[in-house]
Every structure is written in structure tokens, then in C-alpha cells.
Amino acid sequence: MIARLLVAVLAVAxxxxxxxxxxxxxxxxxxxxxxTEIAKRFEARHPGVRIDVQTGGSSRGLADAESxxxxxxxxxxxxxxxxxxxxxxxxxxxxxLIVHRSNPVVALSDQQVVxxxxxxxxxxxxxxxxxxxxxxxxxxxxRSTLEVFCxxxxxxxxxxxxxxxxxxxxxxxxxVAGNPAAIGYVSIGTAExxxxxxxxxxxxxxxxxxxxxxxxxxxxxPLSRPLNLVTKGVPTGLAARFIAFATSDEVFDLVRxxxxxxxx
Amino acid sequence: MLALAAIPALLVVxxxxxxxxxxxxxxxxxxxxRLFSDPGWHPTADAFNLWPMLAGSxxxxxxxxxxxxxxxxGCAVCLRFFAPPPASRTLRLLxxxxxxxxxxxxxxxxxxxxxxxxxxxxxxxxSLLAGAVVLALMVLPTIxxxxxxxxxxxxxxxxxxxxxxxxxxxxTVVGVALPAARRGIMAGTVLAAARxxxxxxxxxxxxxxxxxxxxxxxxxVRTLAANIVLEMAYATGAHRGALAVSGLVLxxxxxxxxxxxxxxxRRAHG
Amino acid sequence: MADLxxxxxxxxxxxxxxxxxxxxxxxxAAVVVGALGWIVVDLLGAGARRLSxxxxxxxxxxxxxxxxxxxxxVSTALILATCLAVAVxxxxxxxxxxxxxxxxxxxxxxxxxxxxDLLAGVPSIIFGxxxxxxxxxxxxxxxxxxxxxxxxxxxxxxxxVRVLAAGLAAAxxxxxxxxxxxxxxxxxTLLRLLxxxxxxxxxxxxxxxVGRALAETAALIFTxxxxxxMPGSLLDSGRALxxxxxxxxxxVPGGDASAHATALVLMALVLAVDGLSAWLLLRRRPWPxxx
Numbered sequence: 001m002i003a004r005l006l007v008a009v010l011a012v013a014x015x016x017x018x019x020x021x022x023x024x025x026x027x028x029x030x031x032x033x034x035x036t037e038i039a040k041r042f043e044a045r046h047p048g049v050r051i052d053v054q055t056g057g058s059s060r061g062l063a064d065a066e067s068x069x070x071x072x073x074x075x076x077x078x079x080x081x082x083x084x085x086x087x088x089x090x091x092x093x094x095x096x097l098i099v100h101r102s103n104p105v106v107a108l109s110d111q112q113v114v115x116x117x118x119x120x121x122x123x124x125x126x127x128x129x130x131x132x133x134x135x136x137x138x139x140x141x142x143r144s145t146l147e148v149f150c151x152x153x154x155x156x157x158x159x160x161x162x163x164x165x166x167x168x169x170x171x172x173x174x175x176v177a178g179n180p181a182a183i184g185y186v187s188i189g190t191a192e193x194x195x196x197x198x199x200x201x202x203x204x205x206x207x208x209x210x211x212x213x214x215x216x217x218x219x220x221x222p223l224s225r226p227l228n229l230v231t232k233g234v235p236t237g238l239a240a241r242f243i244a245f246a247t248s249d250e251v252f253d254l255v256r257x258x259x260x261x262x263x264x
Numbered sequence: 265m266l267a268l269a270a271i272p273a274l275l276v277v278x279x280x281x282x283x284x285x286x287x288x289x290x291x292x293x294x295x296x297x298r299l300f301s302d303p304g305w306h307p308t309a310d311a312f313n314l315w316p317m318l319a320g321s322x323x324x325x326x327x328x329x330x331x332x333x334x335x336x337x338g339c340a341v342c343l344r345f346f347a348p349p350p351a352s353r354t355l356r357l358l359x360x361x362x363x364x365x366x367x368x369x370x371x372x373x374x375x376x377x378x379x380x381x382x383x384x385x386x387x388x389x390x391s392l393l394a395g396a397v398v399l400a401l402m403v404l405p406t407i408x409x410x411x412x413x414x415x416x417x418x419x420x421x422x423x424x425x426x427x428x429x430x431x432x433x434x435x436t437v438v439g440v441a442l443p444a445a446r447r448g449i450m451a452g453t454v455l456a457a458a459r460x461x462x463x464x465x466x467x468x469x470x471x472x473x474x475x476x477x478x479x480x481x482x483x484x485v486r487t488l489a490a491n492i493v494l495e496m497a498y499a500t501g502a503h504r505g506a507l508a509v510s511g512l513v514l515x516x517x518x519x520x521x522x523x524x525x526x527x528x529x530r531r532a533h534g
Numbered sequence: 535m536a537d538l539x540x541x542x543x544x545x546x547x548x549x550x551x552x553x554x555x556x557x558x559x560x561x562x563a564a565v566v567v568g569a570l571g572w573i574v575v576d577l578l579g580a581g582a583r584r585l586s587x588x589x590x591x592x593x594x595x596x597x598x599x600x601x602x603x604x605x606x607x608v609s610t611a612l613i614l615a616t617c618l619a620v621a622v623x624x625x626x627x628x629x630x631x632x633x634x635x636x637x638x639x640x641x642x643x644x645x646x647x648x649x650x651d652l653l654a655g656v657p658s659i660i661f662g663x664x665x666x667x668x669x670x671x672x673x674x675x676x677x678x679x680x681x682x683x684x685x686x687x688x689x690x691x692x693x694x695v696r697v698l699a700a701g702l703a704a705a706x707x708x709x710x711x712x713x714x715x716x717x718x719x720x721x722x723t724l725l726r727l728l729x730x731x732x733x734x735x736x737x738x739x740x741x742x743x744v745g746r747a748l749a750e751t752a753a754l755i756f757t758x759x760x761x762x763x764m765p766g767s768l769l770d771s772g773r774a775l776x777x778x779x780x781x782x783x784x785x786v787p788g789g790d791a792s793a794h795a796t797a798l799v800l801m802a803l804v805l806a807v808d809g810l811s812a813w814l815l816l817r818r819r820p821w822p823x824x825x
Binding site: 029030032033034036037050052053054055056167168169170171173189190191192193194196197257258259 | 596597598677755756759760761762763771781783784785786787788
């Protein structure tokens with residue numbers, strides 16, 4: 001009887017002790033692979049700590065951070081002014097246009113891109129490419145890469161005439177790699193990693209600037225978005241220590257490993 | 265035992281209640297009429313027309329069943345009436361294997377092999393046809409294995425009777441066994457149709473996801489289920505509610521399908 | 535099959551109907567095998583180089599692009615076990631209600647049937663959100679293997695019940711009267727007589743249920759979660775193989791090879807589980823019912 005009571009008390013105590021060494025991070029599936037690797041390194045340096053990373057999308061990350069369901073949220077875009085959370089940027093990610101590797105077009109002007117995406121230019125021949133219809137690949141509404149794209153080219157999503165709509169960046173890459181007539185826009189990190197292992201795509205420069213990680217870091221490449229960890233108010237305790245670690249230069253190699261851009 | 269059997273029906277009620285509760289605010293704000301008459305689906309621009317996606321879901325399901333039913337029945341007949349034991353064991357295992365392949369894998373294969381193939385024929389490749397083929401592959405095992413189970417349930421005495429009457433293999437299978445197994449085959453087909461309406465990941469990758477009523481099998485479409493996955497990750501506020509409503513519409517569609525099947529006229533012998 | 539008429543009837547006149555039927559049947563099987571074969575060859579081409587003993591026994595590194603899938607294998611096995619532990623008894627109970635009609639039970643059977651068909655039509659993403667709400671939040675299980683297994687049990691139930699019910703109905707037709715004459719109780723009749731006689735249907739039901747469970751992705755993302763650590767208990771979050779495949783293929787740039795290799799491992803797992811259950815259930819056949 002006493003033994004059972006003792007076990008119960010110890011169990012409750014263990015439960016209580018466990019709470020302060022555990023973090024829950026939810027949100028964007030784009031940021032999740034990076035945060036998972038950062039969390040693993042953090043756990044290795046702080047034995048006994050557990051950081052659980054879950055996905056569900058940027059809007060979930062926002063909602064969970066706000067409501068307290070999660071300690072930290074992951075959001076793959078800049079915060080809007082009416083969102084009541086604090087953002088801590090852990091990486092930047094450029095957005096660039098990609099075409100099939102066999103497409104001879106090496107650059108497109110901003111006006112050409114707008115004309116292609118609004119359907120005014122329908123054939124590759126008109127912009128110096130092969131005699132094929134242009135298959136326009138656009139992102140689904142609400143996605144941050146779409147908003148960055150539309151913001152830069154001053155387009156409204158309703159004006160875009162797309163032949164294919166995609167969700168994740170990899171889907172965009174695979175769609176373009178499988179179709180010599182396709183054009184799309186994806187995260188530079190994804191496109192560079194894939195092109196490096198031989199996937200049949202080519203990245204296009206924007207306004208003459210090459211789409212490289214270096215150019216995004218220096219700010220010369222015009223299209224990029226921040227990858228953020230968000231918290232409700234100023235973070236404290238374990239969450240604060242994790243965020244400090246995630247924004248330190250000790251994780252820059254992890255950021256670069258995913259072809260993302262370190263914040264410094 | 266009886267109490268346990270009540271759980272599925274209870275579960276359905278709870279799920280419907282859950283989706284209904286999530287849709288209530290959007291239904292109140294947007295209203296049922298606008299869901300079918302707005303100028304297109306642009307949630308960030310306050311347009312919420314579900315009809316093109318509803319048409320897309322129905323079209324993909326119908327085409328997929330048109331492909332999967334003959335193939336599935338053919339496999340079932342082969343398993344039950346033609347294949348010797350080693351071959352039938354292998355085919356049955358392959359079908360069971362196909363049932364366990366995640367839709368992501370079918371979708372990936374579709375995206376990297378099927379879509380480029382169709383694109384060479386007619387752009388953009390990602391289309392109703394691609395979705396139907398991938399979906400047919402996904403529901404085929406269900407149809408084949410349930411049809412086989414139904415055919416196996418036809419009593420041996422009935423089959424022996426047919427042979428005694430001098431019926432050919434064709435006569436026995438088409439004239440006796442298939443009609444006798446009709447209920448079971450129908451049940452399997454309904455399950456496949458329901459699964460087809462609810463399929464998300466695989467179709468997301470190969471259908472093209474353009475919100476339009478398909479004019480031909482080469483047109484890209486967006487299904488209701490794929491739309492939920494596609495937009496949920498970034499949807500906030502009213503957009504989220506609209507997605508919940510599309511979920512409710514999907515459930516209503518499945519219910520309508522089921523009731524339609526239940527009312528179908530039956531012949532005297534079940 | 536020995537009872538059926540041979541395909542060719544008589545020396546002079548070929549029964550071309552049956553020949554056509556045979557061609558169609560074998561043709562269908564060939565198309566299906568061909569399509570599956572294409573997919574497997576594709577997977578092997580892209581993923582075979584990642585397969586190794588290390589792949590099966592170590593943890594993932596660099597977001598899964600190197601290292602292995604051991605934690606995912608364990609999580610998947612646990613999720614599957616939970617799912618079957620819940621779904622199988624429920625399926626037997628529900629199938630019994632559908633297959634063995636009781637005079638007062640016609641309405642109940644009809645409600646059950648419609649309920650199951652509706653359940654089959656719920657999109658997996660809605661199951662994911664519903665499971666997250668019911669099991670993770672309301673029941674307090676959080677992101678856990680248990681939540682995932684319970685959600686999957688709901689999803690696998692309809693197909694399992696339908697297949698099992700068909701088999702039980704046939705068995706009841708052949709043996710039910712005899713059992714009643716012997717004065718056996720309904721439960722005894724079900725468990726000791728009908729279920730063993732319906733072993734092939736049970737095996738098929740298991741195969742389809744296992745398949746449904748292992749193939750599911752969207753529902754698991756929201757219930758058993760994304761954590762790629764080796765799970766310590768059923769209450770831990772664990773990444774299933776299907777979720778890992780999805781992440782590697784769609785989220786992690788350069789993760790293709792690992793995604794295809796993981797898919798191959800998953801298929802091997804399906805084969806192993808299905809093969810095992812078929813062997814266990816079909817090796818002893820007390821009654822050659824319907825051969």
C-alpha cells in the first residue's frame with residue numbers, strides 16, 4: 001500500500017519535472033525539416049530535453065503559438081501587422097523561376113514574366129524558345145511563395161492563367177522537370193538542391209541577378225521570404241534558449257545543408 | 265457484441281457533427297447559394313464557388329471506376345475461376361500489396377511517369393485522365409478482393425449444379441456466379457467509389473489542381489478533398505471555414521451516392 | 535474449380551465465349567501486374583541504392599537524406615498493432631450483425647451498413663482533423679501513436695467489415711442451421727464455427743485493413759505526428775513510414791532516393807504482414823467450404 005502510494009507520488013513528480021524540459025513546435029512543413037535538425041543538435045547538447053516538431057502548415061503554427069497549444073510556431077513567411085505574435089527569423093529563402101533544362105531560354109524580363117503568367121504570351125516561340133505552348137505552373141492560393149511572387153510582379157492571383165497549380169515546392173520542381181514546355185516558380189533552396197543532383201530544371205535570373213544563395217544573402221536578388229519561429233510575446237525559459245540557439249551561427253551549417261540562406 | 269457494432273454508426277454521426285460545427289460560421293456568413301454561384305474559387309478575394317471542384321471530384325471518381333471496375337472484376341474472375349493455386353496466391357498477394365501502397369507513392373509515380381507521358385500527347389499532362397488512372401490503381405485492390413470474396417461465397421452446390429446442366433465456363437461465370445455475387449460486388453464498388461471521392465494526396469499531385477469544370481479528360485481539375493489539403497496549410501479565418509464547408513459538401517455527396525445505390529431496383533434473387 | 539466445365543467444350547466446336555472470358559480475365563490480371571511492376575521497377579531504379587542493413591537499423595540524418603528509418607519502422611509497427619487491436623474485434627462484431635440476421639435486427643443492420651459506407655467515404659484529411667480533435671485534444675492523448683492507431687482503426691473498419699460480413703454470411707448459410715440444431719449459442723457459433731469457416735474472408739479483410747492502415751498519410755500527420763525519434767511508449771509521437779515518404783518526396787530537397795527506398799521497405803512490410811496472416815489463417819482448413 002505504502003509502496004503503491006510512493007510510486008504514484010514519484011510518477012506525479014516525474015510528470016511535473018518532465019514539463020519544463022519539453023518543447024512543442026508546430027507549423028510550416030517547409031520550415032520543419034530545418035527545425036527538426038536544429039532540435040536534434042540542441043537535444044544532443046542538453047541531455048534530458050525533448051523537442052517535438054509537428055507539421056500542419058503555417059496557419060496552424062500561428063494559431064497554435066497564439067493559443068498556447070504549441071510553445072513555438074513555424075511560419076514560412078513574414079508576419080502580417082495584425083498577427084499578435086513575435087517573429088524570430090532563422091533563415092531566408094529566395095524564390096526564383098524555373099524552366100525545363102532543355103528549354104533554350106536563359107532569361108526573361110519582368111514584362112515577359114507578367115505576360116506569360118497572365119496568358120498574353122501563350123507560346124515559347126514569342127520569347128525565344130521552342131515552338132511549344134507555355135505550360136504555366138502557379139502555386140495554390142495563400143502560399144507565401146505565391147504572395148512574394150505576386151507582390152514583386154504586381155499581379156493579382158485572379159489574373160494568373162495557370163495550366164497547373166501546385167502545393168509544395170518539390171511538386172513544382174517535379175512538374176517542370178517532367179515537361180519541356182513548363183515554367184514555374186519555387187524556393188531557390190529546393191531548386192538548387194535538386195538541380196545539383198541532376199533534376200532536369202534550370203533556374204532563371206531575375207532582372208539580371210543570378211538566383212543564388214549568395215545573392216539572396218546579400219540582398220541583391222529581389223525575391224525572398226523569411227522563415228520564422230513565432231512565439232506569443234517574449235519567449236522565456238527553454239523556448240528562449242532554443243530560439244537563441246536557432247538564431248545563432250552554430251546552426252548555419254544546417255541552414256546551408258538545406259540550401260537555405262543563413263540570416264547573417 | 266451488439267454495443268460494439270453500434271460504434272461505426274456513432275462514429276459517423278460524431279464526424280458529421282464535427283465537420284458541421286466547423287462549417288457553421290462559414291455557412292452563416294457566405295450562405296449556401298453563393299457556394300454555387302460565386303464567380304470562381306478565390307478565397308482571398310471573397311469568391312467561394314464550390315461547383316467546379318464538386319464536378320472535378322465526381323468526374324475523377326466516375327472515370328476511375330469506369331477503369332477499375334472491369335479490371336477489378338476481371339482479376340476477381342481470374343482469381344476464382346481460371347488461375348491455378350500458385351498463380352492465384354501470387355496475384356492475391358500482389359493485390360493486397362497494391363492496397364498497402366501509400367497514395368503518395370502512386371502520386372509520385374503518376375507525377376514522374378504518367379503526367380509527362382500524357383503531356384506528350386496533350387498538354388499539360390496533369391489532368392483528369394492522370395487522376396483517374398492513379399485513382400483506379402488505388403481502388404482496384406478493393407474491388408478485386410471484395411469481388412473475389414463475394415464470388416467465393418457463392419455456394420459450391422450452385423456451381424456444380426451449373427456444370428451438371430452443361431453450362432460452359434462462360435455461362436457459369438457470367439450467368440450464375442456473377443449475378444449471385446452481385447450484392448458483394450456492389451458493396452465493394454460502393455466502398456471503392458466512396459474511397460475515390462475521399463482520396464486526397466495522390467490526386468493532389470497529378471490532377472493539375474486548376475479550379476474548372478473539366479471539358480475533356482485532358483483538362484486539369486481540382487477535387488474537393490485535394491483542395492482542402494492544398495489550401496488548409498495557409499488558410500485563415502473565413503477561408504478555413506469555407507474549406508470546412510467543402511468537407512461537408514463532400515460528405516453530403518457520399519451520402520447521396522449511398523442513398524442512390526440503396527434505392528437501385530433489385531431483382532427477385534438477391 | 536474441377537467442378538466447372540473446361541473452357542473448351544467438345545472436339546469439334548470451340549466454346550469461344552469462354553475463351554474470350556479467359557482472355558479478358560487473364561488480360562485484366564496482366565494489366566494490373568504490369569502497372570504494379572512498372573511502379574516497383576521505378577522505385578527500385580530511384581531507391582535501391584539507399585537500401586542496406588544500416589538503412590533499416592539506424593536513425594535518420596540530414597532530414598532523412600542519409601542515415602536510416604529505424605524509428606519510423608518501429609512507430610509504424612506500433613501504429614499498425616494498435617489499429618488492428620481495436621479494429622479486429624470491432625470488425626468481427628459489426629460483421630456478425632450484418633451477416634447473421636436476427637429478426638429484430640434488420641433496421642440496425644441497415645443503419646450499420648450505411649454508417650460504414652459513409653465512414654469509408656470520409657476523406658482522409660478530415661479523418662486526420664477529426665482524429666486530432668477527438669483523440670489528441672478531447673481525450674488528451676496528444677500527438678501519439680495511440681491517437682494514430684485509433685484514427686486508422688476508424689478508417690480501416692468499413693472495408694474490413696464488408697469483406698468479413700460476406701464471408702460470415704456464406705458460412706452462416708452453410709453451417710448456421712446445423713449449429714442452431716445443436717443448440718450452440720450465438721457467440722460460440724460465431725467464434726468457433728463461422729469465423730474459422732470464413733478464414734479466407736478474414737485473411738482478405740486483414741490484408742485490406744493492414745493495407746489501408748499502412749498506406750494512410752494525411753490522417754497520421756495530424757495524429758501520430760512528425761517526430762522522427764524512436765518512440766518510447768504508445769503515448770509518444772512517432773513518424774509513420776508513409777509520412778516519412780511524403781516528407782522526403784515533397785518537403786526535403788534531395789530526398790527522392792530515400793523516399794523511394796522507404797517506399798520499397800513499406801511494400802516489403804505489407805507483403806510480410808499479409809503473407810504471414812494468410813499463412814496463419816489458411817494453413818488449416820477444417821471444412822473445404824466452397825473450395
